[in-house]
Amino acid sequence: xxxxxxxxxxxxxxxxxxxxxxxxxxxxxxxxYPITPANLLYKYASERMPLMLAAPDEITTxxxxxxxxxxxxxxxxxxxxxxxxxxxxxxNMAFMMELPMVIVLVQRxxxxxxxxxxxxxxxxxxxxxxxxxxxxxxxLATCSFQDCWELPAEAVKTAIELRTPVVxxxxxxxxxxxxxxxxxxxxxxxxxxxxxxxxASGKKHKPYxxxxxxxxxxxxxxxQDQQVRLTASTHDQMGLLQHSTEEALDNTLxxxxxxxxxxxxFTFYEYHQEKNAENLVVxxxxxxxSARVAVSELNHSGEKTSLLIPKTLLPTPQIYxxxxxxxxxxxxxxxxxxxxxxxxxxxxxxxxxxxxxxSLGKMITPNQIIEEVRS
Amino acid sequence: xxxxxxxxxNLPFCKxxxxxxxxxxxxxxxxxxxxxxxxxILVSDIGCHGIIDKSMNTHTVHGLHGRxxxxxxxxxxxxxxxxxxxxxxxxxxxxxxxxxxxxxxARLNLNVTxxxxxxxxxxxxxxxTSGLTPIGFKTTTSSxxxxxxxxxxxxxxxxxxxxxxxxxxxxxxxSDKLALAFSVKGFSLVEVLEICxxxxxxxxxxxxxxxxxxxxxxxxxxxxxHREEFVAHQTHKTDNLFKxxxxxxxxxxxxxxxxxxxxxxxxxxxxxxxxxxLLSTSSMLSGLHVTQKGSYPxxxxxxxxxxxxxxSHHYIRFHGIQVPDIAIITxxxxxxxxxxxxxxMETGGKLFIDSSLEVPSTNAKILRYDFRGLGARNASIxxxxxxALKTCIIPTAxxxxxxxxxxxxxxxxxxxxKEALARA
Numbered sequence: 141x142x143x144x145x146x147x148x149x150x151x152x153x154x155x156x157x158x159x160x161x162x163x164x165x166x167x168x169x170x171x172x173y174p175i176t177p178a179n180l181l182y183k184y185a186s187e188r189m190p191l192m193l194a195a196p197d198e199i200t201t202x203x204x205x206x207x208x209x210x211x212x213x214x215x216x217x218x219x220x221x222x223x224x225x226x227x228x229x230x231x232n233m234a235f236m237m238e239l240p241m242v243i244v245l246v247q248r249x250x251x252x253x254x255x256x257x258x259x260x261x262x263x264x265x266x267x268x269x270x271x272x273x274x275x276x277x278x279x280l281a282t283c284s285f286q287d288c289w290e291l292p293a294e295a296v297k298t299a300i301e302l303r304t305p306v307v308x309x310x311x312x313x314x315x316x317x318x319x320x321x322x323x324x325x326x327x328x329x330x331x332x333x334x335x336x337x338x339x340a341s342g343k344k345h346k347p348y349x350x351x352x353x354x355x356x357x358x359x360x361x362x363x364q365d366q367q368v369r370l371t372a373s374t375h376d377q378m379g380l381l382q383h384s385t386e387e388a389l390d391n392t393l394x395x396x397x398x399x400x401x402x403x404x405x406f407t408f409y410e411y412h413q414e415k416n417a418e419n420l421v422v423x424x425x426x427x428x429x430s431a432r433v434a435v436s437e438l439n440h441s442g443e444k445t446s447l448l449i450p451k452t453l454l455p456t457p458q459i460y461x462x463x464x465x466x467x468x469x470x471x472x473x474x475x476x477x478x479x480x481x482x483x484x485x486x487x488x489x490x491x492x493x494x495x496x497x498x499s500l501g502k503m504i505t506p507n508q509i510i511e512e513v514r515s
Numbered sequence: 516x517x518x519x520x521x522x523x524x525n526l527p528f529c530k531x532x533x534x535x536x537x538x539x540x541x542x543x544x545x546x547x548x549x550x551x552x553x554x555x556i557l558v559s560d561i562g563c564h565g566i567i568d569k570s571m572n573t574h575t576v577h578g579l580h581g582r583x584x585x586x587x588x589x590x591x592x593x594x595x596x597x598x599x600x601x602x603x604x605x606x607x608x609x610x611x612x613x614x615x616x617x618x619x620x621a622r623l624n625l626n627v628t629x630x631x632x633x634x635x636x637x638x639x640x641x642x643x644t645s646g647l648t649p650i651g652f653k654t655t656t657s658s659x660x661x662x663x664x665x666x667x668x669x670x671x672x673x674x675x676x677x678x679x680x681x682x683x684x685x686x687x688x689x690s691d692k693l694a695l696a697f698s699v700k701g702f703s704l705v706e707v708l709e710i711c712x713x714x715x716x717x718x719x720x721x722x723x724x725x726x727x728x729x730x731x732x733x734x735x736x737x738x739x740x741h742r743e744e745f746v747a748h749q750t751h752k753t754d755n756l757f758k759x760x761x762x763x764x765x766x767x768x769x770x771x772x773x774x775x776x777x778x779x780x781x782x783x784x785x786x787x788x789x790x791x792x793l794l795s796t797s798s799m800l801s802g803l804h805v806t807q808k809g810s811y812p813x814x815x816x817x818x819x820x821x822x823x824x825x826x827s828h829h830y831i832r833f834h835g836i837q838v839p840d841i842a843i844i845t846x847x848x849x850x851x852x853x854x855x856x857x858x859x860m861e862t863g864g865k866l867f868i869d870s871s872l873e874v875p876s877t878n879a880k881i882l883r884y885d886f887r888g889l890g891a892r893n894a895s896i897x898x899x900x901x902x903a904l905k906t907c908i909i910p911t912a913x914x915x916x917x918x919x920x921x922x923x924x925x926x927x928x929x930x931x932x933k934e935a936l937a938r939a
């Protein structure tokens with residue numbers, strides 16, 4: 141698959157891995173515009189994607205992507221908070237229309253423009269609340285080069301299977317850092333398969349009639365056999381605008397149910413259970429590597445500590461609180477001000493045995509985590 | 516049914532609304548052009564015109580306020596069915612909100628027709644002023660008359676590159692005028708002028724459409740230019756981003772007892788990032804694992820330029836550096852940016868610093884050298900060689916080898932470097 145022999149390494153960044161993974165998994169087009177720290181993804185996409193188009197702004201980006209998705213294409217883009225904030229209404233539209241796409245969100249230090257070349261993990265709460273009404277849009281967070289290879293492909297697959305936008309959440313520290321890396325350690329990626337409408341039924345196509353997995357069959361808007369209606373407004377199964385009829389509200393509720401119905405298919409996490417450990421470190425994204433080092437050192441010195449790295453952040457799998465509740469002392473380490481993963485899990489009712497190791501504008505070091513565990 | 520494009524004779528508009536005239540004439544125009552309903556994709560905006568969807572036998576896509584031209588552009592870009600015709604219905608309010616999207620579609624000359632239902636105000640939201648409301652026209656938010664002139668959307672789109680634009684009074688049979696726009700291969704826009712019966716007529720009771728058109732200065736007309744429609748072709752240049760990524764084979768031996776963190780810093784434009792790349796590559800040539808990240812101000816051409824490099828015999832998980840083991844400083848910008856880190860360096864650490872710079876208080880061992888004496892652009896690159904020479908962690912030969920592998924041999928004064936190394 142790769143050009144290196146066993147044991148040979150290349151010097152690469154994660155942007156290259158993410159772009160190649162997306163392309164191999166079946167991304168048809170990259171719609172983009174320049175924004176630091178996502179510019180490497182933009183550059184690689186211009187070389188690799190079957191179709192690459194420069195959009196004039198963030199809203200246009202998402203609108204073009206939605207249009208492309210309506211024709212059966214799988215579009216992707218990459219951005220950071222300032223751009224993502226401008227995309228949110230259009231992301232809601234794509235979510236409501238049930239059109240697949242992948243958005244790579246590269247976190248950087250805010251608020252506002254903040255520091256474009258400084259890493260952060262401050263966008264999780266935004267992602268939790270981005271869909272008006274409280275629905276969850278699938279969010280997968282990478283924490284290693286392996287993840288930057290495997291999770292983009294999973295994001296493409298999930299987007300297609302669930303007919304939904306999916307966010308791949310990463311950070312400046314991941315996509316702009318180069319590392320020596322053995323490409324032979326990467327798994328093969330299969331192109332995600334697409335199935336179009338249930339033509340065998342012979343019935344009139346209902347664009348929002350759910351199949352058994354709660355996901356409606358998809359038909360491209362540019363075929364000429366069956367009428368397709370797509371809408372961002374509250375609608376019935378035919379895709380016709382409704383105020384708040386029972387059928388229309390059922391459809392809106394289904395948007396939340398369908399992701400949870402298939403959550404097991406895209407639940408990704410690492411749980412390194414240390415026998416008889418009373419301590420647990422929970423970390424995600426760019427802080428997870430630091431947590432790995434910290435937990436390794438703690439166990440090496442006899443302080444038994446387990447490690448949980450959630451990768452599927454939204455919808456939030458029940459397994460995370462289930463694991464966390466087994467421990468007497470839990471440290472959640474993430475690079476933001478307010479323990480956004482903790483908020484996601486418990487809101488205001490954070491268990492008293494859970495502590496937060498946070499940071500702003502600086503990476504959390506293994507020593508910081510070790511000190512929190514020991515204190 | 517009045518024709519095969521409509522599933523009802525009762526269209527959902529107020530009595531006397533020009534939107535109904537546009538809808539019926541659109542379907543008539545499509546019949547004249549022999550389109551089948553499922554060859555047509557109607558993309559509607561938010562506004563009264565958008566409720567036509569349910570009456571249409573075409574494909575229908577109903578998006579956000581002002582964004583339908585961009586949504587339709589995406590459909591055009593993804594459309595590989597040459598028989599499909601994409602039409603956008605939007606109002607003057609949506610046109611105001613999404614002006615950029617119309618300009619972009621016109622600039623690219625995408626094969627789409629935008630029909631602007633210009634009834635001079637936002638109708639669905641209560642009769643507010645839009646960017647296409649003429650001067651003096653009364654709305655619910657400008658009861659004394661709009662104090663500003665309106666955009667000329669036809670001329671704006673024409674200037675942006677539209678193949679065809681026209682302005683039409685929404686009176687009588689306008690199907691031929693719409694058909695003319697629909698038959699254009701490229702971007703076309705038809706602005707149809709009308710008065711909203713619910714707000715426009717009531718707030719401007721004695722005014723007639725023709726008089727408003729005359730006084731606004733935006734008269735009916737056509738603007739054309741010959742351009743080829745934009746067709747999205749495949750753009751990829753490679754089918755594998757790893758193809759040209761060179762494998763870096765171990766050719767030298769490293770002498771490294773434990774993981775090492777290095778901060779290299781100088782001034783922007785003086786080759787710091789290239790020097791860091793050379794250090795990384797030569798370390799890999801010596802069998803080490805590396806991480807490398809750059810840091811510089813947003814304006815990349817001025818101020819400091821820093822790179823953080825980690826070296827280890829094992830795969831490096833955490834690449835953050837709080838206090839480095841080694842600091843290599845080649846300019847005052849680099850020193851200013853890293854002074855605090857240098858002051859925190861511990862015994863056993865090493866500070867390589869240009870001899871022109873003041874040495875900060877630090878427990879690190881100081882190694883001064885006139886790096887800038889080899890030229891500002893060469894200072895950091897030579898500092899990597901000097902680091903290799905003095906620490907023996909990697910051989911200087913590995914650095915020269917990486918210079919060659921990166922194709923920089925002709926661009927760097929290698930003989931000068933070798934002479935300086937011999938003297939150092």
